[in-house]
Amino acid sequence: MPGGQQQSQTGDTGTTPMQQPQTDWQSIADAAASIPNALYVSRADYTDPGGASGRRALCSFIRSHRSCMAAVIAVLISLAAVGLAPLTFILKEEISQLSTTVDVLKRDQYDISTAFDALKRDQDDMGQLSTAFDALKRDQGGMSTAFDALKRDQDDLSTAFDALKRDQDDMRKLSTALDALKRDQDDMRQLSTTVDALKRDQDDMRQLSTAVDALKRDQDDMRQLSTTVDALKRDQDDMRQLSTTVDALKRDLDKERNRTAALGQRLHEMTSCFIGYTTWRGICYKAFNTKMNFSDAAATCGEDGGTLAMPRDAETNAFLISLYRSVRDNTHFWFGLHDQREEGSFEWVDGSALGTYNSWAPGEPSDSGGKEDCVLYSGWPSRKDKWNDVPCDWTFIGDRRNLTTAVQRHSDQPQ
Template identity: 60%
Template sequence: MHQLPTTIDALRRHQDDIATLFDALERSQDDISTTFDALKRDHDGMTTAIDALKRDHDGMTTTIGALKRDHDGMTTTIDALKRDQDDMPQLCTTVDTLKHDKDDMPQLPTTVDTLKCDQDDMRKLSATVDALKLELDKERSRTTSLEQRIDEMFKAPASCPAGYTMWRGICYKVFNTEKPFSRSAATCRKDGGTLAMPRDAETNAFLISLYKPVSSSDVFWFGLHSLRQEGTFEWMDGSALGAYNNWAPGQPNNDGRP
């Protein structure tokens, strides 16, 4: 117990350090919010008509590059916050040690309660960081979708091969053959394409209308899977699921399918 006052002083200095770190994290969060608002304004400016997009294609490419750089900067900030969060287990160990000496030091419970408050603040900050990361993933998905549409406008084929139907500059075909997901994807690759990726409600409705006349079954494969990590869905091109989804009731149900 002779070393306990020294430990408390060290903890108080550590508490001051945590407060300083928390202030820095709050300033970083404000910077992230400012950057995120700027991204939203940039994104709103990218909803111009197709003819204007064609005229300003070079300028749009520059804007998308800037968005990517901003995304990278936000990712770096989020990773730094996560590293700070990893330091919390050591603080929890210190709190448990102080609890054992509570009977000998009447002022110790106050210090423990203060440390608990700091720990609660860090948990709230962690939740905020997770929310920001989710918004960043959504923004990346929207940007990827926009890039894809721009590419579709400038690279759309004049016509589709026999058996295919064009939708928004992309050729689609229904295969009425029952296969597992991996073999279905392989069939599309062999035909020079990939499983369809309905990133919005309109494309999803088009795929259903294309499929219904061919088969009476109510299920078919398209290019969304969680093969890399169970429960985390991504498209065949590696991009995140994004804001749009249209799960059936009880789905996803983790039944072993992609």
Template identity: 45%
Template sequence: MNGQGKAVRPPVSGPGSRQTSGRPPQPRPVQQSGSRGRVRHGNGASDKQREDRGASSHTFEEAEAVSGDATVRERSRTGGSGATPMRRPEPNWRSRADAAAKIPNPMYASNAGTTPMQQPQSLRSRADAAAKIPNHMDASSADGAYPGRASGRRGVCGFLSARRSSLTAGIAVLLGLGAMGLAPLTFINKQSEQDDMSTTVDALKSDQDDMSTTVDALKRDQNALKRDLDNERSRTAALEQRLREIVKALLSCAEGYTKRRGICYKVFNKQKTFTGAASTCRADGGTLAMPRDADTNAFLISLYKSVSDDRGFWFRLLDQREEAFWFGLHDQRVEGRFEWVDGSALGPYNSWSPGEPSNGGGNEDCVIYSPRYKDKWNDVRCHIEVNFICQANPGTYCVRTFS
């Protein structure tokens, strides 16, 4: 047993060792011969033990520390003679090593249930296996598999339930203190807001006064405009009334005139010479009447008969005045060539009394109606004074009235 142990024992460092110089010692391959092999190999079993311890304690350095402590304790037990524990193995050490080797480690347990020593693995493969081991501490919050969280919540809830009154009182005290601390600030803010509101109210009052002044001015302007509008309406109404009168005058005959076929006629029961009668007709905007046809001639005869004062045969016998009426026909410019007072020729129509125009005495140049000649035309001297008949167009008198 000791000879086999010496064959696998690592070289001891010291002055007499042949491996103190030259090629450094190489790690021997681990034999897979069970627990016996681990005991025979000495430091090889110790290495395996350190790996196991390292796996159990999750750090290789901790395993080394444990191994170092065991070595120190062994050296102190042997009196510090310099002999290594593998040179003089103690029964307790081997049993402890064997017991440690027999501790099942789930990180190295294979599916077949073999121990790590039965299936040699590299450190990397072991680390990979360890990474695949599910860790309850890493359970996500989604699956809710972590039992410590529920218990923690129950503990917090229990704590809060047991101290609800205390917490409530504490919160009330804090709120009261906060309210007492915020009260001055709130008062300051309220005072500042009140000042701002007062300034704003003053500005609004000033604007309101300005607007009231503007409204008053606008009302005055509105009243003035209304008065002007009323005046303009009255003036427009007066102008419209005047215009209607003018239109009516333009479409009607002057006072005393009778309208026939668009011409106004009037009998003047005033005895004047031919020239005087013509002047009176021009003053009314017309001329002496010009009966250019039989109908107009008959109308004029009926017109002067309605106004004439027929004083009877005896009166006419005693009164030598001619009961006659001038109308606008004469031959003053050219003897025997009768024309109308507007300069136009007599034309085809005439109503001469038989034997007329006679131009008696060589100076009969103006024409009259005469009942003595049965209302026929007769040329007489122009300077005698008789009644006369005027004619005018409708509205002609307006020129005289509004001019």
């Protein structure tokens, strides 16, 4: 029987009953203990993993107090049953305390129910937390995968960073090389300028070398000129000596001329040429206006006591030209020169060599046809009065009617 009901019964009488029927309080307490109560939750009713130890402690506390409560109630009832009046007051005090304890227990039951509801909500939250924890675990797996990927990316980034650092070092080296190349380029420009200057200097050196060569040649010429001047000086000395000699010779020549003039005067007084001859330097000359070959001309001269004329110098040559022109001006005249004995070796009819003087026409002597061995004065306009070799048996026909001959003889015969 509850304590509250017992208190109300005792209060109604206002006295303590001395005799009460015997009540099996132990059975009542056991029956009360067996009634389901929300405060008494078994382990099967609530299986929150996080609050299992708390619930066991709470249930143990309640059960231990239930036994005490039941024992106390049983003791009180027993005392009341035996009619222990003195203990009634104590029992009331105990009942009051028990009622207070029950109130406390009720409040505790309410608090426990409230705590249980909170625990249930916490259990729901824990379920959500478990779901969230599972999600977090999955996220953790994903995060672990992402972390591994990030670690790999970090390794790749570290590798790339190291590569970039190496590239940066290479870029620094490249920048240094580029600066060096720029400096080299500037040096190359300066070198190109220097090379251009050297080329100009080389051209100047070539010109200078040419000038030096010219100067060397001039120096050689100067040496030769100096040698020539020295020779001229020596020649000048010789000329002075020669001039002295020439002056002496001139004086001697003047004396000889005077003597020759005197002798010529005496010779002219003593001798004279045949009629038709002209005297030149003490020799009688005549031009025959008769057609004949070289041998016939020589024979004609011989019959007249002379030979064909021999112009050994320019003065005699000019005299003979004027002589035959006085006879005929448009024909040829034989004179005493030939190479009949040896081709190319011309000699006079007296057997003497040609000497240094000659008056050959251009391209002569030609020995055309290998038969031109005798010489005459040409009457052709292109080579007029010049020496020309022709065949010795040559006589003229057509407009060349006559071939005249020039004869020379000494003027030692009377007229």
